[in-house]
Amino acid sequence: MLSALGNPRQAAAQLMNFGLILSTAFMMWKGLSVISDSPSPIVVVLSGSMEPAFQRGDLLLLWNRNLFTETSVGEVVVYNVKDKDIPIVHRVISKFGTGFVLLRRRPTAKLLTKGDNNDSDDTKLYAPGQNYLVREDIIGSVVGYMPFVGYVTIMLSEHPWMKTVMLGIMGLVVVLQRE
Amino acid sequence: MASQEKITIYNLADLKNTTDDAIPNYLTSLKFTPSHLLTDVRLTLGFSAFALSAACFAWDYKFGFESTKTYTAFAVALYTVLNGFLTFWILYVEKGTIYQGTSPKGDKIRISTETKKNIPVYYMTVEIKDGKTGEKKTLKISKSFTEWFDAAGRFVAAPLQTVLAQGVEVIGKVDIKRAAAKATKTEGEPVPAAAVYTPEMLDMLSGAGVSVVGSAAETATGTETAEAKKGGKRRKN
Numbered sequence: 001m002l003s004a005l006g007n008p009r010q011a012a013a014q015l016m017n018f019g020l021i022l023s024t025a026f027m028m029w030k031g032l033s034v035i036s037d038s039p040s041p042i043v044v045v046l047s048g049s050m051e052p053a054f055q056r057g058d059l060l061l062l063w064n065r066n067l068f069t070e071t072s073v074g075e076v077v078v079y080n081v082k083d084k085d086i087p088i089v090h091r092v093i094s095k096f097g098t099g100f101v102l103l104r105r106r107p108t109a110k111l112l113t114k115g116d117n118n119d120s121d122d123t124k125l126y127a128p129g130q131n132y133l134v135r136e137d138i139i140g141s142v143v144g145y146m147p148f149v150g151y152v153t154i155m156l157s158e159h160p161w162m163k164t165v166m167l168g169i170m171g172l173v174v175v176l177q178r179e
Numbered sequence: 180m181a182s183q184e185k186i187t188i189y190n191l192a193d194l195k196n197t198t199d200d201a202i203p204n205y206l207t208s209l210k211f212t213p214s215h216l217l218t219d220v221r222l223t224l225g226f227s228a229f230a231l232s233a234a235c236f237a238w239d240y241k242f243g244f245e246s247t248k249t250y251t252a253f254a255v256a257l258y259t260v261l262n263g264f265l266t267f268w269i270l271y272v273e274k275g276t277i278y279q280g281t282s283p284k285g286d287k288i289r290i291s292t293e294t295k296k297n298i299p300v301y302y303m304t305v306e307i308k309d310g311k312t313g314e315k316k317t318l319k320i321s322k323s324f325t326e327w328f329d330a331a332g333r334f335v336a337a338p339l340q341t342v343l344a345q346g347v348e349v350i351g352k353v354d355i356k357r358a359a360a361k362a363t364k365t366e367g368e369p370v371p372a373a374a375v376y377t378p379e380m381l382d383m384l385s386g387a388g389v390s391v392v393g394s395a396a397e398t399a400t401g402t403e404t405a406e407a408k409k410g411g412k413r414r415k416n
């Protein structure tokens with residue numbers, strides 16, 4: 001395959017094929033992101049705080065648009081604590097007020113969340129001084145899930161040496177295929 | 180580029196790609212002028228789509244998702260259109276074309292090729308437009324890959340060039356030497372399986388009479404048979 005590099009057009013075409021694979025994958029992710037209006041439409045459950053509903057390693061599909069109803073009590077939502085990058089998957093247990101769009105002086109609803117498997121609500125998880133969430137903090141409600149699939153991501157981030165091993169194996173496969 | 184590189188003779192894609200690469204080289208060596216229009220359009224489409232996605236990645240990384248949502252939405256839509264057009268171009272306009280160009284005598288030629296799954300035959304469709312009369316002709320040539328690949332997987336250029344020079348007059352007019360050369364195999368039909376084996380093997384096979392060509396074949400005729408039968412891998416004896 002590499003032998004065709006003598007011709008610049010052919011080299012450009014090979015490069016283009018490789019580049020298009022990467023860019024199509026990226027655009028599919030962004031497309032899903034735009035359709036669901038969530039910066040991260042697919043997340044992996046990192047803790048056991050939602051057991052028995054969701055286990056560590058489950059893959060969740062999120063939807064961030066309120067087309068028919070507002071975010072209500074009982075929905076499982078994913079939110080980021082202010083200024084932290086860790087998504088937390090918990091259930092909305094109480095809601096004070098209505099409305100979720102900041103229009104003039106119309107108040108927006110205040111939401112309180114709690115993990116199913118936790119003893120207490122999330123007040124201690126929020127930023128200091130923050131006692132409730134608003135709709136903007138939420139990056140999506142869970143509309144679907146695939147069990148166990150995300151465990152690979154967890155393993156890779158908790159055991160970084162596995163990334164090296166995986167790259168090594170992939171490299172070996174490529175080299176052996178040339179023969 | 181040494182054609183002493185061996186490819187796997189069982190891999191149809193390898194056979195086709197090697198042959199597809201060899202034909203433009205041959206025609207260029209005969210001073211045909213290639214037309215790069217098809218390739219250039221494909222490259223432009225592909226690279227613009229890639230550039231668009233790179234830009235999308237950049238603004239998303241720099242400014243975050245929320246503020247660039249609308250741009251991203253447009254980028255995804257435009258990317259889908261570009262990619263769709265690229266796929267359409269490859270499937271319906273290029274249609275397997277591996278060479279398009281003009282002969283030194285002014286005739287236009289376009290060669291497209293295909294293979295069918297699990298059949299080791301190379302199907303070529305050659306479209307000719309005569310330089311002087313403007314008359315168009317389409318030729319279909321199908322030959323087994325065994326005509327220009329040896330049992331070990333090495334590509335031999337001469338038989339392929341002969342096939343083209345004798346099958347297509349436009350090429351034959353320019354390459355007099357190959358057009359006059361003796362055809363190496365019978366034309367038209369796929370080569371029968373027997374022609375793949377070496378003469379020693381055929382003698383031994385007809386002598387033995389038994390259908391199973393097992394270890395007796397290997398020990399009797401040595402490594403050559405092993406090589407032909409096992410596709411290039413030598414068996415340790």
